[in-house]
Amino acid sequence: MSVSPEDIEAIGKQLGRTPRGIRSIAHRCTCGLPDVVETEPRLPDGTPFPTTYYVTCPRLASAIGTLEAEGLMKEMTDRLASDEDLAKSYRAAHDAYLAHRESIEHVEEIAGISAGGMPTRVKCLHVLAGHSLATSPGTNPLGDETLEALDDWGRRGPCV
Template identity: 60%
Template sequence: MSENAPADAPATSPEPALAPVDPQDLAVLEEQLGRVPRGVVGIAARCVCGRPLVARTAPRLPDGSPFPTTFYLSHPGAVAAASRLEAVGVMKEMNERLAHDDELAAAYRAAHEHYIAQREALGHVEEIAGISAGGMPTRVKCLHALMAHALAAGPGVNPIGDETLELAKDDWRPDRCTC
């Protein structure tokens, strides 16, 4: 667990405040991603064992590039589960429902606004103003990004991210360590 979160906090609880990124977390992220992580400002969600699930990234990378993906899914098991769901065409059905279900569409737009607000809290980058991730607010484009947002924000914020977590539970779950 982070220094900011109580030891008994749920695995997917968001960090209450940004603390300096622990070098051990950066080492774990590098191991998980297979590359040096870029622009990490915090760990947005952790495995029940304490290792990162989701990195929180700056809206502008150190090289100056704008980076809209505030919540970056890092855990290999979660990444694989999201990839499997994408491979079997889950997004097509989600997009169809999104186009015809006004309540789902409104909740998804609210998730988009939440995502943008979370990024804006880190700083404003004009090139990505109004852009969130995962296809929000009008389509489902990347289950990895939506799962990361759901893990970082907690249940009830991103309906498609929550649904992705539910669909992935036979392959990967945030309440069971597979690190």
């Protein structure tokens, strides 16, 4: 999805700062505003940026943060160690993430590094949920589980 000046303005308000390295709108909230952006693998100042899918909506970010605080990341990481099918699907999500970012641009400093702890642990549900929202259900099993645990963050209307 293309990025309009109105999108940039909304994202700036969501983040409380000027957005950097936005490549496209990866997902829109039910309220119509962007809630996940796709970022360039290298920011305009040259900094490598491994987080291809970045959650911008403060309501979504807050709801995900609550899940993190409740210990969901540890539960998921523990399951990765004992559930071979889940671990295989999560590795496939890691591989898909890397392949997509590489299709945008090769950045040596982050080659082989995805985000969110993939492929062996869970360290950021925001990244996993963003990945699921930006792609399709089934791409990232733990991102999908994160989203299933959330209410509709856009039901009250625009966040900004």
